[in-house]
Structure formats: structure tokens, C-alpha cells
Amino acid sequence: MRLIMKNLIEVYKESPETSNMTDKQMKIFRSAIKLFAQKGYKDTSTKEIASGAGVSEGSLFKRFNNKEDLLLAILKPISRVILPEVLVELSTTDQQYDHSNLQDFINVLVRNRLEFFMENIDVIKIFANEFIYDEKIRQDMVAEMPREYITNINNSFDKLKSDQQLIEWDNVEIFRFIFSNIFGYIAQHYFLFKSPKWNEKKEIDHLVDFLVKGLTPTIN
């Protein structure tokens, strides 16, 4: 089983909106992520971001033309890099893990995504909210997504189906079942009720088991 993980910070360093940032600009960027996640985009003032970063408000607008650009600089790399990477992961045909085995497939997928989400929980939270609410941002982000990957998503699912490892439902449905539960796990433990400790390993095992059982074809 292969575990890949890409921390967003590295992604930001390579993204046009956020490469070559000075120290202060990086502080602004981090301050914005923290505050947007905490209080929401609308509820965070540029003044708060600046003071949270220990710099002047002017510096914020030197790098980011306006508040929305700052938000997009946070969010676009997710569309441009992270989501495509998920799809690549789902459709890869190399031999790093065995696609004819649903258990392995789900296992790697879930753990990779969970790890990524947990590492970048703040950005994911911002993303989740803005994606739901802001039509304009949704379109901006969909526009960023490389089209070629989307068509590839079916490969892995189709392979598993032809091997009778995966139930014959629409790929979009299958996709939704997987991510609803990953996201539900994240939401419960990271967005909503942060404090109490839980048995992480056990719950993730359950999550994988649940998905595998739910998606395994019924034998008649």
C-alpha cells in the first residue's frame, strides 16, 4: 500500500498566486487562512488579517489586489492541484497498488485523503464553505480544474467493476458515497466537536470497512 501526501504549503510555493512571497506576505497568507477558517471569509476584516500577521494593512493589498484575490489564492491551488491529484490517484494504472482489489483501493484512498484533510484542515474548511455558498468562487475554481483529469476518473471504477469488485452503480454515486463519509468524519471530529479524544485508528478502520461492504457487489 502506498501513502502519498502533499502538504498544501508546498503546493502554494509552486502556485502562481503564492510563489515568491516575502516573509511578511507569507505571514499575511497564514493569518488569512487561520482567520477565514475560524470566523469565515465575510466575518474577517483585512485589518484583522494584517494585525494577525503583525504587518500593515497596506502590505496585504500590495500582494493581493483585493480581499477576494487573497481568498482565491488560498483556494485555487486546491482546484488546480489537489482535486486533480485525487482523480489521478483514482485512475492511475501503475502497479503501486492493486486495482483489482476494492479493499486495498478504498484503504489507500481514504487514508490518503484523510491525512491530507487533517493536515490542511483550515483550508479545507474555507473551501467547503465558500464552495457551497459562492457561485462565483465555485465557477472560478471549476475553471481552474484541468479538464483532462476528469474524464479519467472512470478508469479505476470501471476496472473494478469489470473484475466484479465494485457494484454497478454510476461512478458519480460511488464517488459521492466515498467522499461523503470521508468528509463526514472530518466534519465531526474537526469542524464541530473538536475537544474529545477518540480512537482514531479504530474509527478509520470502521470507515474503510463500511465503504468496502457498502460498495461490494451483492452476490445473487
Add this chain to the structure above:
Amino acid sequence: MRLIMKNLIEVYKESPETSNMTDKQMKIFRSAIKLFAQKGYKDTSTKEIASGAGVSEGSLFKRFNNKEDLLLAILKPISRVILPEVLVELSTTDQQYDHSNLQDFINVLVRNRLEFFMENIDVIKIFANEFIYDEKIRQDMVAEMPREYITNINNSFDKLKSDQQLIEWDNVEIFRFIFSNIFGYIAQHYFLFKSPKWNEKKEIDHLVDFLVKGLTPTIN
């Protein structure tokens, strides 16, 4: 199988914040729900709400002391009535439907909740967003929730478990699996990609099947 459904409008009529509303106040209330769902709480001005209702801004503040009270009037009944109702539903011991059958249990639960969500999609959207983002509102709403119901949640689950109809995981986990997928369905079709038509009956069947299979105990 029993299908219950409670439209929120009826609930509002019985809630202290929203009972005895005049026509104008009702218009304001509906206008607020529509706009909050469309653009978010922060992004909706009281002026817009008033003009959307065809009344003056003054009328809005006559009934609701401030903008946040209006939001809470929309959201609190969910905590006070709807969520408890779900729990009651889960823990009811009457014979309206057979709790010893997971298939039936999930079937009724899912269809009831979906119907409710779909009927009240705007309020749910507001709820989802504010609950995630606003700690103060989250606490307000948790405070509204009658404590006694929460402890009852286990009854149905435990009954099903003892009948070996339900897998032996924590009830909270099971609860999460169920609602993650209900919510995922709603989010996909109502929040994110509204336009294309889909085969509703088929997808809901799949959703129920998926949950049942995922939550059925493994036979060794």
C-alpha cells in the same frame, strides 16, 4: 412503513420566536430565509430582506430586535424541534415500523430525512453553514436541544444490535455514517450542482442499499 414529515413552517407557528406573526412579519421571515440561503447571512443586508418582503426596514426591527435574532428565530426551532424529533424517531419503541429489521429502519429514516431536507432546503443550508462557522450560534442551538432525547438515541441502535441486525460499532459512528450519506446526497443535488435532472428513485434506493450493506454485521 410509516412516513412522517413535518414542514418547518408549522414548526415556526408553534415556536415562541415566530408564533403570532403578522402577515408582514411572515413575509420578512420568508424573505430572510430565502436570502440567507442564497447569499449567506453576512452577505444579506437587512435592507435587502425588507425590500424582498415588500416592507420597510423599520418593520423588521420591530419584530426582531436585531439581525442575529432573526437568524436565531430561523435556526432555533431546528434544534428545539427537528433534531429531537429525529432522535425520537430513532428511539421509538412503538410498533409503527419494525425495529428488528435494519432494512426497514434505514429505509424509513432515510426517506423521512430526505423528504424533510428537501422540503426545507433553504433553512437546512443556513443551518449547515452557521452551525459550522459560528461558535456562538452553535452553542445557542445546542442549548436549545432538549437533553433528555439525546440519551435515548441508543435504544433503537442497541435493539438492532442485540438482534444482530446492526454492526457493533459506536452509536455515534453509526449515526455519522447515516447522516453523512444523507447530507452528501442533499449537498450534491441541492447545494452544488442543481441543474441536471437525476433518477431520484434509483439513487435513493442505492443510498439505502449502501447503508444497509455497510451497517449489516459481518458474518463470520
Add this chain to the structure above:
Amino acid sequence: MRLIMKNLIEVYKESPETSNMTDKQMKIFRSAIKLFAQKGYKDTSTKEIASGAGVSEGSLFKRFNNKEDLLLAILKPISRVILPEVLVELSTTDQQYDHSNLQDFINVLVRNRLEFFMENIDVIKIFANEFIYDEKIRQDMVAEMPREYITNINNSFDKLKSDQQLIEWDNVEIFRFIFSNIFGYIAQHYFLFKSPKWNEKKEIDHLVDFLVKGLTPTIN
């Protein structure tokens, strides 16, 4: 000789942008005219306008959507009412004054315009400056000007020419000679060097004489 005069305040009362103003709004409007004339549009802040009017800044934006709308509310009536009126004056065929007499024609025209300019010197100053500098405002104002009047301008000039009272130059040139000198008079005494008193009657007589002599056809 007939002297007509239209004070701008009356014009404003009938203009869509400025009719039905409350007391406070009228104060804002006057404050803006005074300050724009004194310091220029760009150099006057909305805060200054409000405090000059003794009201809050919010009141300004209640009536005028933004600063530029306030400027246009001051300027548009000039295009819409005042300039057309000049042209009507020049082209009128009624018998109130004798068009076959250049002396009389110039005399009435100059005195009417001077009186109007002097009465509304602040607005004229704002107009002069913005018209020269702001292409957008120039076009806005040209758009306001009723087209039908412009074509009529030639009537009076042509009549005087055919009576050999007026030199055979292009009407636009003649128009320019007349208004350059009226405007020069205003600029000298009202814009540039306000303090010293001058012999108003004498200078205006000279201005009329100068124009009449300059525009009378040369006898060969």
C-alpha cells in the same frame, strides 16, 4: 430689451436627480457645490461635504448613490436645461427683441449670460473644470443635451447674416468669439482675482461694443 434669468436652484427643484430633497439633503447639495467650486471635485472628501452640511456622511449616500452621482446631479441640469435655453434664446424668432440688429442681439445675449453665470458662479466653475478634464462626464453631459435645439442655433445667425448685420464666418466661430469673451470676463473677475472692485457697467459695455465691432461685416 428683454432680460431673462433662470436661477439654477429652481432648475434643480424640477430635475429628477434633485427634486423632492429633504432639508438635510439640500444642505448636502449646497455644501457640495460650495466645496467642489472651492477645491475641486477630487480634492473634496465626502466627509467634508457632510460636515459642511452639518449632517452625517451616511445621509449623503442615502440620497446620492456615490460621490460621482452627486457631481452629476449638480452638472446634468446645466446640459439638460441651461445650455438648451441658451440656444433657444439665440434662435428664437419671436419679437421680443430685434434680430435684425446685431447690437441688440449681442447686448441681450451677453447680459443674460453674464447674469446667469454670476448668479451661479460656483456651479459654472465646477462645470468648466469637469467638462475639460473628465471625458466620461463630458459624454454624460452631452448625452443629456436635447438634440433638437442644437440644430436651431443657426437660425438667428443666418438671419443676421442675410441682413448683413453679421460677418460671414462659420457660426461655430462666431459662437466661440462670443462665449470666449463672456467666459473670459467671468474668469477674470470671479475665478482668478476676486477682490478688487471694478466698474462693472463700463466693462460690460466695452465687452458688448467689442463683440459688435468685431462681428460687424467689413464694408468694402
Add this chain to the structure above:
Amino acid sequence: MRLIMKNLIEVYKESPETSNMTDKQMKIFRSAIKLFAQKGYKDTSTKEIASGAGVSEGSLFKRFNNKEDLLLAILKPISRVILPEVLVELSTTDQQYDHSNLQDFINVLVRNRLEFFMENIDVIKIFANEFIYDEKIRQDMVAEMPREYITNINNSFDKLKSDQQLIEWDNVEIFRFIFSNIFGYIAQHYFLFKSPKWNEKKEIDHLVDFLVKGLTPTIN
């Protein structure tokens, strides 16, 4: 008839504010003139000036202490050199052209000034605007004007009057009649309605004729 002409660039090379400028500084200076004329002083940012000149903002402030100094460097030479030169021209007693002939006097004066204005239309536009609006700049510029010349203005006029070539009005009035019409010509063709071509020679002939006729004494 003598035609003199002084391009402002030469004047700037001899002025304390603008002599010994490096290439970059000259670029800044030209960029400022162009932009101030186009959009107005207040509406032009130092950043725009710098980028229009292809240099850094820092370089601008190295040479000119602040934005207003840059404006004054553009305008002061007009007061210090150009206006005095006009007066000298008007009062010169040498024999280059015949002061006893109004026609010749006006002819040379008008053509010289028109040529100068047309050559330096941008600076004139800036001058016109700031002189009207900014009391401080007006005083700065009046202070720059060498006093001795002003008293000499009367010489030529008085000579022409004593020769009965020029009407017996105040010299200031005569001065105004001449410059109102020169400036009106410039404003019409260069500030306001730039596009259509016109018969330049004919209009300037008319302008000279108009002034000569208007200023020739009436014979009783």
C-alpha cells in the same frame, strides 16, 4: 513680422527645478506632464507616473521631494519665464515690428502665442486647471513672476493708443480681450473637441481680424 517661439523643454533645461536632470528624471518629468494633462493632478498617482516613465517610485521621490514639487516644477517656469516673455513682447520698443500698427501687433502676438500654446498644450492644460483651482499654487506662481515686467505692459498699449491705433480702454481689459480669444481657440480645438479637422489658417485669420476690428478705435 517676427515670430519667436520658445519650446518649454528648453525653458525647463534652464530652470533650477528642472536643470541637470538625468535621463530617468526627464522620463519621470515627461510622464508626469502627459498624465497630469490627461487625467488631472489629483487623479494621477505617483505609481502611474513612475511606471509611465519606466522607473521606480523611489526614483521619483529622489528628485522631487513630493508630488506637489513635481507639479510646481512643471508650472513655475511658466510664471517665471513664459508669462514675462509675453509681457516683454508686448512692451518691447525695438524696431522688429511696428508698434504703431495694431494689425501687425495683434498678428504677431496671436500667432506667437498660439504656436507656443499648441506646442506645449499639455503643460498649458495643467496650468489652466491648477491656476483656477489651487489658491496655493496660484500664489506660488504669482510670486515667481518678476514684478518689473508687469509695469511695462502698458508701454505698447499706450503707444498704440497715442497713435490712435488702439481704443481707449483699460489695458487690463484689452489684455483680457486678446487672451480670452486666444485661449478660447485653444480650448475649442485642443481641450474639448479634438477630432475634426478644421481650416487652421482661415480661423486664425478670422481671429486676428476679429481682434483688430474689436480693438480699433471708433471714429466719430
Add this chain to the structure above:
DNA sequence: TATGAATGAGCCTTCATTCAT
């Protein structure tokens, strides 16, 4: 010398809320 990142005062504008009518 030349740069441009950094600053922060001040600008225009929005908005929830109050209150006289």
C-alpha cells in the same frame, strides 16, 4: 544610486440600528 516593500492615514461606501413622524 535605484528599487519596491512597507506603512498608515484617509478615502468612499455599506450597513445595522434608532427614532421622529
Add this chain to the structure above:
DNA sequence: AATGAATGAAGGCTCATTCAT
């Protein structure tokens, strides 16, 4: 009860100016 004019704090953003590199 209903209105909407009035308020003023706060928001996003611009810009002349400074200064470390």
C-alpha cells in the same frame, strides 16, 4: 403600527511617502 431618513462605526482599498537593501 409602519415608515424611511438619519446615524456613525467599520469595512475594503488607495496612495504619497519612507527606508532597508
